[in-house]
Amino acid sequence: DAMVIQNPRYQVTQFGKPVTLSCSQTLNHNVMYWYQQKSSQAPKLLFHYYDKDFNNEADTPDNFQSRRPNTSFCFLDIRSPGLGDAAMYLCATSSTHGQGKETQYFGPGTRLLVL
Amino acid sequence: AQKVTQAQTEISVVEKEDVTLDCVYETRDTTYYLFWYKQPPSGELVFLIRRNSFDEQNEISGRYSWNFQKSTSSFNFTITASQVVDSAVYFCALSESRGSTLGRLYFGRGTQLTVWP
Numbered sequence: 115d116a117m118v119i120q121n122p123r124y125q126v127t128q129f130g131k132p133v134t135l136s137c138s139q140t141l142n143h144n145v146m147y148w149y150q151q152k153s154s155q156a157p158k159l160l161f162h163y164y165d166k167d168f169n170n171e172a173d174t175p176d177n178f179q180s181r182r183p184n185t186s187f188c189f190l191d192i193r194s195p196g197l198g199d200a201a202m203y204l205c206a207t208s209s210t211h212g213q214g215k216e217t218q219y220f221g222p223g224t225r226l227l228v229l
Numbered sequence: 230a231q232k233v234t235q236a237q238t239e240i241s242v243v244e245k246e247d248v249t250l251d252c253v254y255e256t257r258d259t260t261y262y263l264f265w266y267k268q269p270p271s272g273e274l275v276f277l278i279r280r281n282s283f284d285e286q287n288e289i290s291g292r293y294s295w296n297f298q299k300s301t302s303s304f305n306f307t308i309t310a311s312q313v314v315d316s317a318v319y320f321c322a323l324s325e326s327r328g329s330t331l332g333r334l335y336f337g338r339g340t341q342l343t344v345w346p
Contacts, residue, residue, distance in 0.1 A: 154339075155338070156320060156336035156337065156338055156339055157274070157320075157336060159333070159334070202272050204272075204274060206274075216262055216324055217262075217264070217276060217279045218264075218276070218334055219276055220266070220273060220274035220275075220276070221273070222271065222272065222273040223272040223273060223274075225272065
């Protein structure tokens, strides 16, 4: 089945220790997104890739970076995690073509704990 | 400005009751998309439905139905004969269509639905 996969599902890191979260998709969608979701809140968009073009949200901290080496994979790098970065990180994909365009499909998420 | 309001923060029902989750949106665009997502305790956001602004037909899928009314800018979601497995947070969201340009997804704050056995 076509899907969005996130690894790991749970990640524990230490304060200030860089961490990378990964996302892959088999949907062949040209747009990939990273969201941060804290407890009892709606997902907050951090950035997205439209094909190879990177689009950062204005209020996304510099501590958060992303890489998209190819269509299928996208990574979220947190350079120096703080306690406030503990959250669920959701990856999503969408296509700008076709009948179901612009529908975002989400992965299962990675829960990040910062100690 | 785009905005999605889910006034109900939490709803509790007993199994087999019908429940309606409200969603009211604001947008200046004439072409847009509306969505409902379900987020169970596992955390994954599950896509339920997408509705185009020019298609006001209501939709039914099993126990789920959606009532889209442009006149009141509402896109309400009804679960008939609720089940314990329906317990989740439900998000309503809005996206604007701009041809080939990406439209952002604006989420409501979500409604926590608890279905008791």
